[in-house]
Amino acid sequence: MNVDEQRAYARRLAAESIAEGDATGWFERLYAAAERGETAVPWADLEPNPLLRAWARPGSGRAVVVGCGLGDDAEYLAGLGHDVTAFDVSGTAVARARSRFPGSRVRYRTADLLAPPPQWRRAFDLVVESYTVQVLRGDAREHAIANTADLVAPGGTLLVIARAREESDDPGRMPWPLTRAEIESFPLPAVRIEDLLDDEDPPVRRWRAEFRRPAVS
Numbered sequence: 001m002n003v004d005e006q007r008a009y010a011r012r013l014a015a016e017s018i019a020e021g022d023a024t025g026w027f028e029r030l031y032a033a034a035e036r037g038e039t040a041v042p043w044a045d046l047e048p049n050p051l052l053r054a055w056a057r058p059g060s061g062r063a064v065v066v067g068c069g070l071g072d073d074a075e076y077l078a079g080l081g082h083d084v085t086a087f088d089v090s091g092t093a094v095a096r097a098r099s100r101f102p103g104s105r106v107r108y109r110t111a112d113l114l115a116p117p118p119q120w121r122r123a124f125d126l127v128v129e130s131y132t133v134q135v136l137r138g139d140a141r142e143h144a145i146a147n148t149a150d151l152v153a154p155g156g157t158l159l160v161i162a163r164a165r166e167e168s169d170d171p172g173r174m175p176w177p178l179t180r181a182e183i184e185s186f187p188l189p190a191v192r193i194e195d196l197l198d199d200e201d202p203p204v205r206r207w208r209a210e211f212r213r214p215a216v217s
């Protein structure tokens, strides 16, 4: 199956799931189908995100990776010294991440960003969200944005990496790029919002946005 066929497979699962009123059920179905060898996960390039690599710095605080998939971003941050929790709504993805990185210091968890464990509220010095909000739509996207910001501790930082589009552009097919209004809707003060073209061929327009929660709020 080539990557276009993988994307078509994922889009079909997404459409079926959303039509059933289930915004997130298709992720587990996709990862499970990949485990059975029926497809591959189109976004799983098994490398840390280059826009994260160029941004991240060594640290030792509590970090969380939202929608961690197969774990590459989480392992990268752990390698920089951060104390990393990483979660995904797909139990199969989490199991695969654990098995790819035996002995990892990362705490991998199966959890839903739309209903995160209450003890994670404002608990992390660094929150990294890459490409999860963009695969959610409508109310699920709004809740995901609010709940991602809610993970950030006082004085902590949120990094969001997502596909970008103009308001006037067609919303397109999954993944659904974020408009400027959406990237600015994370309810935290923005430090920097970058509008970038990546180094893919052809280049893809992306947001890399950094937010910070005031130390006392």
Ligand SMILES: C[S@@+](CC[C@H](N)C(=O)[O-])C[C@H]1O[C@@H](n2cnc3c(N)ncnc32)[C@H](O)[C@@H]1O
Pocket (backbone or CB within 6 Å): 024, 027, 028, 043, 044, 045, 049, 066, 067, 068, 069, 070, 087, 088, 089, 090, 093, 111, 112, 113, 114, 130, 131, 132, 135, 136
């Ligand atoms: C497009 S993938 C990106 C994966 C990874 N962040 C990366 O950059 O390669 C989106 C990931 O978010 C996960 N996800 C989607 N909705 C979620 C939710 N509500 N809670 C937790 N994870 C979610 C999916 O299972 C999937 O692994």
